[in-house]
Amino acid sequence: MVSRRSLLNNLMMAAAGIAVSPNLVFAAGDKSKRIPWKNWSGSQVCYPEFRKAPASVEELQTLITSAKGKIRPVGAGHSFMPLVPTDDTILSLSRLSGVVSHDASKNQATIWAGTRLGDIGEPLAATGQALLNMPDIDEQTLAGALGTATHGTGENIGCMSSFVEGLQLVTASGDILECSRTQNPDIFHAARVNLGALGVVTQVTMQNTPKYRLKRETTWLPIEDILEQSESLASNNRNYEFYYIPFTGMGFTDVQNVTTEPVSATDKIDQNDGAEDLKLARDMLSWSPKLREFVLGTYMKTISKEVTIANSWQNYASERNVRFNEMEYHLPRENMVAAFKEIRATVENNFPEVFFPFEIRYIQGDDIWLSPFYGRETCSIAVHRFFQEDYKPLFAAVEPILQKFGGRPHWGKLNTMNAEQLKQHYPKWNEFDQVRRQLDPQGKFMNAYLETLFA
């Protein structure tokens, strides 16, 4: 029997009239004499003098008060923006990981901020709880995810920061500070999305839900059909997003709903094969866009609906090891279709080398001061470039469209918005900065990028 992937390979070999084996490079080599720190995509590099990973809050307090120069907290280094880089001290909470305590009556749990999202599911399930939602990978730390308003998808579900009930911070003075809606409320409103600019978050109390299982259904369709159904799919499913594969006219919808049906999968969905196939098609068929569209379109029409049933924490995230750089903006929901169409036309008329899908997600509005979802129902649109290729021309062409339609950038993803532009989008910008100055008057937690925003 011919598998779908071998069908695609055969189609491309036939179309190109040659036989080659794909030779994808996944990670850049280490070229520096000093040990550089790099983020996941390699778009950010720095040469920190110190890398610290305290094993206790007391050790962290001493580190903060005795450190010379700047300190930047780091999670898993999955942000594309220069939020972490400093040549002074990079500070990781990787040794402060795990569930600290839980409250069964409220479905809440307090979790060490250095815990990777992928390490939360099992121990939380042992208490009968699960996170309300998760992003599309689970490598991030909890504090790192909250720091940039990391989100999943679902019109009635906010970003992860909106599930936060309480936070513990160690500030520039080394003091431990607790905050919630009733205790230090201003700090709470600022700290739920904080860019690592207020101090080091050590513990987070999350509002969870009784543990649940999700049925995930992936359906390939012409993009016109997806756009037509998108609003009703968003309203009729707990989690809904769609992807568009540029230069094919095809995309797929991804919906998830709570189920009691038996588990069918425990492995993460592997999105690497798909990205490799799209790159291969681009490389081999670049001389004929029509043939590329035909080959990929033919292939995609053979893909039947895929269904996986798994525990919630195992069904949100997929494997994404084919590295890329990404731009994502969060738009007023009603502007998504018009923005999407303009971006599609721009990419397909000018950037034949693009092969990563566009990703479109729905996120509920919230009341968090620096949340890109502040006060409005949102659709996000994301575009990607392979990490070894120059992302700047593509992003420079797409960003004005995203801005024209009222978009606010994802704090962790590449964008060029400056402080003046950002202030127009954040009515509570000054309040955030006031809390920041109060907690860190000397700017110990600033770096070059953050200084452009807040200095």
Ligand SMILES: Cc1cc2nc3c(=O)[nH]c(=O)nc-3n(C[C@H](O)[C@H](O)[C@H](O)COP(=O)(O)OP(=O)(O)OC[C@H]3O[C@@H](n4cnc5c(N)ncnc54)[C@H](O)[C@@H]3O)c2cc1C
């Ligand atoms: C492959 C991939 C897939 C992604 N998918 C999604 C997605 O589905 N949805 C989405 O919204 N985003 C997504 N992102 C973006 C990612 O979730 C965010 O950039 C997130 O902030 C990264 O978390 P991290 O743990 O790597 O933190 P880092 O990138 O290391 O840090 C992020 C911020 O948090 C701060 N920080 C870290 N730890 C602490 C701490 N203890 N105290 C105070 N501040 C701290 C840092 O200083 C920095 O400002 C994705 C990124 C990649 C590379």
